[in-house]
Amino acid sequence: MKMFGLHRTIPRFFRSLFWKLSLTFLSLLVVLAVAYIYITAFTAEMYFQEANQRLNASVAKHIAAETQPIVNGKVQQKKLETLFHNIMILNPSVEVYLLDTQGRILAYSTPGKDIQRTSVSLEPLQKFLQNRGASFVMGDDPKDIHGEKVFSAAKVENGGRLEGYIYVILGGEGYDSAMQFLLGSYILRLGGRAMGFTLIVAAVIGLVGFAFMTKSLRATIRTVREFQQGNLEARIPISSSIEMNQLGTAFNEMADTLVHHIQEIKTMDNLRRDLVANVSHDLRTPLASVHGYVETILMKGNTLTEEERLRYLTTVLHSTEKLKKLVEELFELSKLEAKQTTPNVEPFSIGELVQDVVQKYQLLAEQQKVSIKTIFPHHLPLVTADIALIERVFQNLLDNALKYTPENGVITIQLESTYNKVNVNVADTGYGIPPEELPYVFERYRKGSQLSLESDHGAGLGLAIVKKILEVHGISISVFSKVQEGTSFSFNLPVEASLLR
Template structure:
């Protein structure tokens, strides 16, 4: 049968309580018996000596057997609890007043007698002549002989056969049953109190177990993790209650798992949107490419050379668009891996900006957009991955030029900020709608609004800067347009990287 922790503890406690009660009762009875034996033996210590030195019992040749038997009968009549025996020098019983057939031993071990005569600590137990293996307290004295040497011993059993029989009968009396009943009541009350105490002690543990079960059920069902029961006590500073600490720790764990669960749901939703938007953006150029190629194939004999070349140029442009999109997807997937390693080197950021400007010079002229660089004097070099930083600036400038109208301006500002170099890329375009700003760096596409699609470019920029321990932000400025900013560590104070 499977029992809970509380039930197992209760069973163990009950067994231990009953065992302790039984052991305590046995020890009390045993201690009481030893105390009674010691008291009786101490009070009757000289009883045998008085008998042995009674001149009326001694003759010229030693003790008078008849007189001794008469005295033994008188003593046992007056005090039925004692039994008197005469022993010779070897311990053999030579005289008694026991009923026929009651003597079970013919000899008494003299070693306890010698200890008694030597006044060793009481109680001292000796052989009971009326039992095969029993031992009882006694009184003993030497019987002097005619030549002055010991002729034997007076051996008095202080708790005799009659008292044992009486004690056996009284053991079934109302007093004993009442005593045992009271002990049972005390044990029962202790058991009930213990079970209640264990129930109170393990109640927080049961509550925690229920919370874990609900949490496991919610995880298995795929729903949001169920928080702990309301009113769960938090672990106070310095507490030594292990269960309270466990509850508090588990509550924090559930909270963190809940946040991670919601974050995973959000990322999964964004991934679904990403795939949907990618499919949409791939479908448009692929459809156009397929259409123009199909036209070239079907009307090859009727198309003029100029028209054929125009169709081919459009098809090539759409093919290049698909290629760029595929390359961006591949690059984003590579950056999402956890084992991306940076190739760090020291270089002046101003040179990288000039190289990127030269790359976009013709495109800017074609769109009638002016490029401007504002570089602070004595700008420190940076320590970063040159290829990634160049790609960051390329994506930001490409995005800014495409969304800046003719006659506008795209600028890059570099300035030293403590132990960092700040980079600001801005344009004079229409800016980014407020409803798109919250998810600008989360959604790869926003197919419903062609004005400022973050695209894979901004996702790639964000991930590259995260690998450098930096964050890209959409800065707020009074003028029109979009402004992006981030910071890189100067070469003299390189911070630890997250790779």
């Protein structure tokens, strides 16, 4: 809850990835700058002290050799005073102490200020003497109870006997001002400015870099939002970074899939709407006719002649047959379109099937004075398909051929075997289909316009069913037609695989 409150009070920009990255980066730069200043100051100071100690390592030795400040255990006050005086004149930053063998302070050169220690530790002193001033050692500062300073030291000996030590604090009190000099140094100031400049350049480069890096992220967010707001065309542009690219590609693919599904749903929806509209239209006519005739028969009752009654009832029968066929076809097609029909594929003899179907149509053909011919070789290989569905294909093609072929016409069913297929061709010598209608004959509710036999026209579902049946088998069908000459449909059925070996 608190987080929410906090989020609301921080402006959006400061919550952005760019700002967070930049802030982290700038903080790093500041840490770096502080560390740099501290390290530079510390090393400069240490260097200064080390140089001071090395340069002045032999000062104490010279003093000891020149002055002889203790003779037989007695401090030579007079000599010391002259020495201290001279030193004060030559270098006021140097403090000279005379120590006894235990490190106790016997005398010192700066009378102005009181000393805080009565003795100094001999340990750093011994170390200094051992290394002859070649190493960097800090010793006790007598004027500061906790302080340490660089020094020079030498033994005071008399006839080979150790009498004490000369202990010289280098830099002394003047050292602090030397440190100040260091900080105020021109070179250091120059270095500081160069450092500042470098940091500013780094900060600018960093910020520009981050702005650049987060650019593709911002573009991605923009695109996703656009898509969310309904622009289905919005796609993320290809970016140079691998991660952003992967994200972009994944989103684009997802968007494609979504758009594809939406289109599929829309098409299905349109089809369904068409279907409902067409079905209600197609059902209305035969239903109205049935209704009308039945009503008349009931109303007129006994006044109807036997002949009239027979005629009316025949029309009713005809209409109900039409209705039955229509409903069956619609049911069949909707099952095929909803992909509920899976073909029960099995090997069968196509020749036998054709003979059977032709037999069933023979009577009808004779009535219409149309002949049906079959042409196929004796030994046809077995084909694999759903035999019941293929029978429906022949029925629909023959229905059409009979319906659209005038008297004395010929319908020819020809089967031809190639290496792995049996080609089926159903041709008639009928009215033919005009070229402008040819591309649409397989669409449902496509009914020919040129025929005079309006009453015999079906619902326009037959060829749509044929095409769908072959489609679920993975087979395509083609049609050739010439007006007043005839029409032929042809497709291939696959030969059973075991026969191919």
